[in-house]
Amino acid sequence: MFSKTDTPAAPAASAAPRAPNPTNAGKSVLASDLRITGEITSTGAVEVFGEVxxxxxxxxxxxxxEGSVKGGISAETIEVKGALDGRVSTQSFTLRATAKVEADVTYTSLVIESGAQIEGRFTRPKS
Known part of the structure; x- marks a missing residue:
């Protein structure tokens, strides 16, 4: 039924290790019970439900x-449903009706839903 072979079996073909691909980065979720003090850097998407x-x-x-961020933010796209206080640099900035924002914002595209609370300076770079 079973027999021992004198020649070792050829190892299974292994895939070549892949280098990390920053354009294929995953999503990081910071839960509502999480409070982070410090700098966060990601090549992918970040969702904040806690405090940063x-x-x-x-x-x-x-x-x-229920999320809040206090500090400088740099991202291609930003959507705010919670609280934001700081400096923002983005291409696409969306404020939902529940957003509370106190920030100096540099943006290319801006969407503000009725009900969003905003205070600060919004600047669109000249093309």
Whole structure:
């Protein structure tokens, strides 16, 4: 039924190790019970449902309804449903009706839903 072979079996073909691909980065979710003080950097998407006190850099950022970020933010796209206080640099900035924002914002595209509370300076770079 079973027999021992004298020649070792050929190892299974292994895939070549892949280098990390920053354009294929995953999504990081910071839960509502999480409070972070410091700098966060990601090549992918970040969703904040807790509190972040510090600078945040990502490809895209969503601040959930119960989430808050206080600090500098740099991302290609930002959607705010919760609280934001700081400096923002983005291409696409969306403020949902539940957003509370106190920030100096540099943006290319801007969407503000009725009900969003905003205070600060909004600047669109000249093309």
């Amino acid at each position: 006190d510090g600078n945040l850099s990502a490809r895209s950022l969503i601040i959930g309804g």
